[in-house]
Amino acid sequence: MAPLKASAIGPGVLGVDRSSDLEVARGTGTDVARKIASMGSNVVVSATRVALPGINVRVTDKTLTVMPDNARRAEPHRGDGKGDPNLPAVNDDPRVGTVLPCTIKALKGNTGRNTESFDPASTLVRPSMRVVVGPKKRVFDKVLKHDDVVVVPDFFCAEDDWSIYYKLIEEMRSIQSAGQSKSEWIPWAEGCHLISQNPTGCPTYEDVLKRTGEYFNMKQGSQGTRFNWYRDSSDWKPFHHDSAAYNPHRARNQNITVGVSFGSERELSFLHAKNGSRIYFPQTNGMLFAFGRDVNINWKHGVNALANEHFSGKGRISIILWGLAQDVVEEPDSPPLLTNDARNGFDNSNHRSDQRGDRGRSSHTPSNDGTQPRRR
Template structure:
């Protein structure tokens, strides 16, 4: 007979072998797992890490070709392709390196980050053509300023109003409305429109229209959403089309002014994403006559269809709430149009400002003059890689007479003060594989710059590229195709609310044709202040003082307007930027005669 205590002792003795066995099995399995893991790692391709593959040991991305125009000088002057040149982050990303390429004021250095469909693509058509020749889609808005007449000419408005009264009263058989039929014929020809449903309204005051005439099926087509686009035409008084996302207005809305004689096409996808209201912004509004045409257009060549049904356009003409400011107001103008007062919310697009769309003489003249100046001035004036190899710029554009002439036109047109410092930039996108990452101009967060800059204005030459805007909060994307000779202006608050850049192109769309953009920053005296302005952004480089910035030196952003080229300032004002400080290598401290202010893209 066993006692309970002796049984416990025997049991513990018999089970003493179990723990060593379990430990042995665990160690054995751990060794097997480690061995398999080691074999997998040794057979796998090496990860794409910059430290393992030095930037100087890799070849830069291949170019899509060389411009074959006889006016183009085929020089080997691109520093990104010099022997031993270090690759920037944008070049490494283009080669397929998978890394988190970004910076304090750069959304991403990866060109693929811009290959995204926009919320809206805003196209401004050139003048002198009877039909729209570009490629458009359901995401697009096509604006045609002064389509029938200049904004100040009211003869057509008076004639159309008289015909509308006859339509409403039922006089005539329809053939007695020559101005109406002429307008419809020109719109149909310009946008290659077929069958359509039309509504004509006249608002003498706010609210519902005082007079209206519409096609029998207009309300049915509007309600069903069975149309690809809505064409909008205005005569007489001005108002805004305000586009906002459904629900409460959180990050502002987009405003498109509609003035006498202007034409606007809105794709069905735009009307599906945004609610469209017609808002009068004048203190004493004038009567306005408008035509809305619901139709399908052969001009919408990009065939991606809208997924959602387009929303209805309200016939009401509503009063403006002055407290509500748009995230962006997009003004499409002709070169000879009056600018009037400019809001800090404004974007102004003027096609063919500097030259006709098909005339590339200015593009090749700028390159020829810049290169001639580089050869005479020596190494300090050569092209420089910018934005980590995304494109090129030059520090000495003032050697070009064409550049100086264009800069003078910009300053005169927008009343930019010339008795102070004007920031300039000469960007060259050598071919369509170059691009520019999303960023804010430095006046959005640099208080010293903000005292001297309240606008950005530029002119494009050469190949058409898309200027893209990304809302800093909502991440909404707006694209503006920039054609040869086009001017683009945006105000202080647009720069705060939105980042901007030049979209990259997929390889199959790239060509050898390049683009030049001449940029100027300064104080526009036409701008006025409004309540509820957005605050400046936090200084994006506040915690990086003395550590330098990204590769590339850039232009001297505060060069004098007179074109001295060396912006050392007068009386100790703005000095030339210290290059060693930009690289984080200056040891002179406060005794350095150059400025220790970080430059931004």
């Protein structure tokens, strides 16, 4: 058959290619002509096929189907082709060798009444937040990404063993009694809880920092630290971003926030900076908790207050370590650093938050970072 101009295709229906049961689109013959003409010059029509560079148009009776040459086909199910060496090879999967309904629906772009998508590729996207349960080992040996929140229960001790909590307080009071400069407790976050600017010389604190930095393979010299004491059940922490979310210098050296909790269980809360969604995580005695750079940008975090009826008199210590985890996998489409406009330019107390933020340099090098937030 001689080549024809696209406009001369004539009546037809752009619809179903019955040979693959793949529906692409429907339309009149004019629609077909317009679609093909937009893709380029001449069309070669045979008894069963219309050929055009970059396009595949099948002809079945008077039905035309237009699709890219590289369109996926409904292939029979074969599994992952790997197999489990610890399982005997038994052909007990009835799906093998058949074209699955979900595959056909995925190729059609169909959804279900209660199904978002049948295309497995639709799940291969970055989340707002990914929760990872870390191993109780010397090092974190899983893939680490900037969207990750890592939880490791009982990392330092059993949940019901409060000995480290009381030991930390004992050691802190010892160095404070000895007159160590800036080791005393001072109010922080407008008085919501206490911190010590300089816990240096507290052996248990030093051990926590060492083990935590090693666990995430943090670059030496990149760390900032904080010793928080939630003195009793009335203390809490307002929502905020750590300053690496908006401070370019910090962002170059710190891509992870790690906290270790001792004492009374509290809730670490996350507030999505754009849509206001909230997620609450328990912080139990001895637990390690970490979140990545992009979590810090996309979410604010804090420690929820307790209702009066839940007051117990018990406190909580939170030892924080910020640093550069060297094994994080970079992914495309990470969010940019926040600007004052993006974070509204205010902290939870409606004060300008262009101070250093709720984090300082390492407590081993005391500075004015430990003073209360400055007002302007």
